[in-house]
Amino acid sequence: MIYLQLFYEFFKTGLFAVGGGLATLPFLNDMADRTGWFTRAQLADMLAVSESTPGPIGVNMATYVGFTTAGIPGAVIATLGLITPSVIIILIVAAFLRAFRDSKYVGSAFYGLRPASTAMVAAAGIGVALLTLVHTEKTFGLGFFNWPGVALAAVILVLTRWVKPTKSQHPIVFIAASAVVGVIFRF
Amino acid sequence: MSELLQLFLTFAKVGVMTFGGGMAMLPILQREVVENKGWATDEELTDYFAIGQCTPGIIAVNTATFIGQKRRGILGGIVSTLGMVFPSLVIITALAGLITNFSHLSWVQHAFAGIRVCVCVLIFNAVVKLWKSAVHDVWGGVIFAAVLALTLFTSLSPIVYVLLAALAGILIQTLGGGRK
Numbered sequence: 001m002i003y004l005q006l007f008y009e010f011f012k013t014g015l016f017a018v019g020g021g022l023a024t025l026p027f028l029n030d031m032a033d034r035t036g037w038f039t040r041a042q043l044a045d046m047l048a049v050s051e052s053t054p055g056p057i058g059v060n061m062a063t064y065v066g067f068t069t070a071g072i073p074g075a076v077i078a079t080l081g082l083i084t085p086s087v088i089i090i091l092i093v094a095a096f097l098r099a100f101r102d103s104k105y106v107g108s109a110f111y112g113l114r115p116a117s118t119a120m121v122a123a124a125g126i127g128v129a130l131l132t133l134v135h136t137e138k139t140f141g142l143g144f145f146n147w148p149g150v151a152l153a154a155v156i157l158v159l160t161r162w163v164k165p166t167k168s169q170h171p172i173v174f175i176a177a178s179a180v181v182g183v184i185f186r187f
Numbered sequence: 188m189s190e191l192l193q194l195f196l197t198f199a200k201v202g203v204m205t206f207g208g209g210m211a212m213l214p215i216l217q218r219e220v221v222e223n224k225g226w227a228t229d230e231e232l233t234d235y236f237a238i239g240q241c242t243p244g245i246i247a248v249n250t251a252t253f254i255g256q257k258r259r260g261i262l263g264g265i266v267s268t269l270g271m272v273f274p275s276l277v278i279i280t281a282l283a284g285l286i287t288n289f290s291h292l293s294w295v296q297h298a299f300a301g302i303r304v305c306v307c308v309l310i311f312n313a314v315v316k317l318w319k320s321a322v323h324d325v326w327g328g329v330i331f332a333a334v335l336a337l338t339l340f341t342s343l344s345p346i347v348y349v350l351l352a353a354l355a356g357i358l359i360q361t362l363g364g365g366r367k
Contacts, residue, residue, distance in 0.1 A: 012346065014243065014244050014245070015243050015244075016243060016345065016346045016349045017243060017244065017245075018241070018242075018243050018349065021245065021246075022310065022313050022317075024245075025310075026338065026345045027345050030342075030344055030345055033342065041303075044303045044306055045286075045299050045302070045303065047306055048299070048302040048303065048305070048306050049279070049282060049283075049286065050279070051206075051306075051309065052206075053206075053275075053278050053279060053282060054202065054203045054204065054205060054206055054274055054275070054278060055202050055203070055205060055272070055274055055275030055278065055279070056202070056205065056212070056245050056246070056247035056248065056271070056272075056275065058244075058245040058247075058248075059245055059247070059248065059271075059272045059275045060275050060278075060279050063272075063275050063276050063279040063280065063283075064279050064283055067279065067280055067283045067284075068283065072280055075276060075279065075280050075283075076276060079272050079275070079276055082244075082245065082248075083244070083245070083248045083268055083272060085243060085244060086242070086243065086244030086245060086248045086249050086252060086268070087248070087252050087264060087265060087268050089242050089243060089244065089249075090238075090239075090242065090244075090249050090252040090253055090256070090264065091252065091256055091261055091264055093238060093242060094252075094253060094256050094257070094264075097234075097238075100238070101234075101238065104360075105357055106241070107360075108356045108357040108359070108360035108361065109353040109354075109356050109357055110241045110353075110356065111327070111356040111359070111360055112330055112352040112353050112354070112355040112356020112357065112359065113349065113352050113353050113356060114317075114320070114321030114322075114327075115321050115322050115327040115328070115330040115331040115334070115352070116330055116331070116334040116348050116349060116351075116352030117317070117321065117349075117352075118314060118317040118318050118321045118322065118331055119330070119331045119332070119333075119334035119335040119338065119348075120334060120335075120338055120345055120348060121310065121313060121314055121317060122314045122331075122335055123334075123335055123338035123339050124310065125307060125310035125311055125313075125314060126339065128303065128306055128307050128310060129307045131303070132300075132303045132304055132306075132307055133304070133307065149300075149304045152301065152304045152305075153304050153305075153307055153308050156304070156305055156308040157308050157311070160308060160309075160312055161312065170206060171206075171305075171309050172206065174305050174308075174309070175302055175305050175306075175309075177305075178301040178302050178304055178305035179298035179299070179301050179302050180298075180301070181301045182297045182298045182299070182300045182301020182302065182304075183294050183297045183298050183301070185297075185301075186297050187297050187300035187301045187304070
């Protein structure tokens, strides 16, 4: 029963992904490997669309993956699966707000969780980079790198981190520009 | 208009106006929820946001649930959250259908190849930002390095790392290590 499976997979993601939108990415990678519902390459495209459309990234990703897997009902069920644990947890936390905020153990658990969450997002990023910036079938020499891709990445990196006027632009600007570059230079 | 309907519509509006979620949402929530509706104070909103960040799940969803339940109890929490995700459902479903229909065109494939390069950089930037708020001392760095290596070279479920990292955090701080 695909719908039940979708709900269960996204319920788990919603329960364990800590730290906002991109934190769901490692779970979706894992889901792609185990279920075969979609590929990691498709996931990278979905991420781009999710960053360029309104709404929280995590919710957009769930909707997109659900739609790809099982159409419109899949989109609804994946999204509901993702948000159900949040709703339950927050309703419980709201009842014990003060105790939660002042708990030593909650603070310590998150002291360990945050670096782990960051590392998992980094690993997911390395995965996308391997897919995009190198030709993994060639192991040696200059042909290993996809040079046009590396050059574009370098330009975007500089523009998003160090050039004042472009630094604060919304990601959608860079995504749109990259699409144009991709079409012109036939990536 | 019943307050439940207002909760749904207000959060749907916030959902439409938020690109990227998380922190990008705070100013919009401030305007809609604090200034226009008076449903929460600035302090409460900051509290909800902080707790939303350190509970599992999507921050935007957590914050919507919080404000909704404060106004109208459990039902309010559920309705607000559904309002928040409603625009995503409509917009993504419509777009996904379109993209699937055009994905065989070569220029669409070239466009997405370019976009994927951009996604790499955006993830890198997100990691740098996360690192600044997540890793404060040597122990944080150790946990980061360990989880990164394990994720890259094994195929364990991310759930394992989440549970182990939480446990490690409690152990390290209980035994007196790490910055408080």
